[in-house]
Amino acid sequence: MRFRLIATAALAAALGVGTALAAGTKDEREAIMKKIGGAMGQLVAITKDEKPYDAAVVKTALTTIAESVKAFPDQFPPGSEKNSPAASPKIWENMDDFKAKADKLHADAEGLLAQLPADKAGVGAAVKALGADCGACHQAYRLKVD
Amino acid sequence: MAGKRTRILLSLAGIAVVGAAALFYLTLPAPLPEAHWAGLGEPDMANGERVFWAGGCVSCHAAPGSEGDAKKVLAGGLALKSPFGTFHVPNISPDPKAGIGGWTLAQFGNAMTRGVGPGGEHLYPSFPYNSYARMTPKDVNDLFGFLKTLPASANVAPPHELPFPFNQRIALGGWKLLFFNDGPRAPLSASGDQVKRGQYLVEGLGHCGECHTPRNPLGGFQSGRWLAGAPNPEGQGRIPDITPGSKSIGQWSEADIVTYLETGFTPEFDSVGGSMVEVQQNMARLPAEDREAIAAYLKAIPAL
Structure with missing residues (x-):
């Protein structure tokens, strides 16, 4: 009896650890957002004349954004509602819309990769379009916790 | 002895009446006189639009969920939740019935800067007149002119849902007495x-x-x-x-x-x-x- 109890507890603990190790921690979410932010920063540096236009840099940045955001909604599985205070509970209430907003950024970044911005002005337009995607999702689903 | 007690009671009652009258007087809606809003001339539409964006009118008054140019239809209807209850943002489009198309400049100016509605009633500070109180008459005039160029909407927002005592507009006079302020908010370490x-x-x-x-x-x-x-x-x-x-x-x-x-x-x-x-x-x-x-x-x- 006691053994079964201990075994159950151990199993429960193992499952608990398993859940914690699965996708959806605060660190994982923030790491993806920081990757996208860093890529945006490289694009903005070109628009501000801090860096010269470089097609390779633009391509890498857009690829980073497209790939990173693709995996982002996976970081919000059921049960991970409390993992980061900046994630609004509305994410889980409107998961389809949340995914659609991530897909939009993915599709826009892919579209730009298919037709790579060719100069500083093109990068500026890209930053504006992608930035609007960031804003649209943050407006609905990101809480300020400062 | 009884006469003295009566006198004291009467004096106290008198003080209470005077106090109540003073409080009543101090908490009356206090619009600015018509003259304050007179002689401002034709509104400058370019400045009116600048005031419009700086004031953030669309953030609350646009119909919830509207995008792009539809945001300029200030139909109201957004529900603002607060610890005091839910406020429903009114229509401020130029519709003469549902909106502010029938208002005078003085009515508009007193709503913006004094929190006094067109019927002389106190407005709830969910409308940020405690900030807009700093607006110059010129900016008020230009904004009013610009708002009239926007599309009209016949939408009527539901009334505010506020429990007692917050549904008593008269109490807002006390709120204003305590908190209404059109002076500088903080000392500044720079000038110019x-x-x-x-x-x-x-x-x-x-x-x-x-x-x-x-x-x-x-x-x-x-x-x-x-x-x-x-x-x-x-x-x-x-x-x-x-x-x-x-x-x-x-x-x-x-x-x-x-x-x-x-x-x-x-x-x-x-x-x-x-x-x-x-x-x-x-x-x-x-x-x-x-x-x-x-x-x-x-x-x-x-x-x-």
Whole structure:
């Protein structure tokens, strides 16, 4: 009896650890957002004349954004509602819309990769379009916790 | 003996009556006289539009969920939740019945700067007249002119849902007596026209303090806490401290603040979130000099 109890507890603990190790921690979410932010920063540096236009840099940045955001909604599985205070509970209430907003950024970044911005002005337009995607999702689903 | 007691009681009653009368008088709606709003001439539409964006009218008065040009239809209807109950934002489109098309400039000006409605009633401070009180008569006139050029809507918003005693408008006179203020909000460490313009935009039109300054239980600003950050009135999360003392925003340069207001990106290329998204979109429509003035002002207020 006691053994079964201990075994159950151990199993429960193992499952608990398993859940914690699965996708959806605060660190994982923030790491993806920081990757996208860093890529945006490289694009903005070109628009501000801090860096010269470089097609390779633009391509890498857009690829980073497209790939990173693709995996982002996976970081919000059921049960991970409390993992980061900046994630609004509305994410889980409107998961389809949340995914659609991530897909939009993915599709826009892919579209730009298919037709790579060719100069500083093109990068500026890209930053504006992608930035609007960031804003649209943050407006609905990101809480300020400062 | 009995006569003396009666006299004392009568005096006390007299004092109470005088006190009540004084309180009644002090808490009456106090519109500015018609003359204050006279002789302003034809409105300057370009300035009216600038005031319109700086004031953030669309953020509350546009129909919820509208995008693009539809935002300029100020049909109202947004539900604003607060600790005092739910406010339903009114229609301020030029419709003569549902909106403000039938209002005079004096009625509009007194609503904006004194919190007095067209029928002489107190307005709830969910409408940020405690900030707009700083507006110049010229800006009020220009804004009124510009609002009349926007599309009309016949939408009628539901009445506010407020429990007793908050549904008693007369009590707002007491609130105003305690908290209404059209003076400077905080001492500034710099002077000059740019900081002054920033002060006008942040303390007045932009009504930044309405969210960024913490409030006491009666809904007045806590003193000495100007723009120091506050709980999010819409629920979870916090509205950040935007003084030079903030761990994050306090470290930003003036140029960082300007870029943020223009593009929505922080210096770390994080992007604006929550209700600040709309505010930032409004700020992006202002001339660059206004965003620079806001940044200069935010560096001149006390660090908290």
